[in-house]
Amino acid sequence: MEKVKVSPKFQVVIPKRIRELLKIKPGQELFVYARDGKLHLEPPRSIKELRGMAKGMKWRDEDRDHTDRF
Numbered sequence: 001m002e003k004v005k006v007s008p009k010f011q012v013v014i015p016k017r018i019r020e021l022l023k024i025k026p027g028q029e030l031f032v033y034a035r036d037g038k039l040h041l042e043p044p045r046s047i048k049e050l051r052g053m054a055k056g057m058k059w060r061d062e063d064r065d066h067t068d069r070f
Contacts (some may be wrong), residue, residue: 001046002015002017002018014041022043024043028043029043029044030042031043031044031045
C-alpha cells in the first residue's frame with residue numbers, strides 16, 4: 001500500500017511502483033469513481049476484454065429498453 005497527498009488543486013501523483021505494476025502511461029485516461037466510501041481509479045477495458053461478459057445471464061423482456069427504437 002502506498003500513501004499519497006492531495007495537493008491544493010485536489011491532484012494526486014500515482015506512485016511509480018503502482019504505475020509500473022499497472023502499466024499506466026502518460027496521457028492515458030482512467031475512470032474515477034467512488035464506491036462504498038472509497039475512491040477507485042481504473043483503466044478502461046478494451047472491447048476484446050468485455051466480449052462474453054454477459055454470457056449465461058438470464059434476460060427478461062422487461063430488461064430491454066424498447067423506447068429507443070426507430
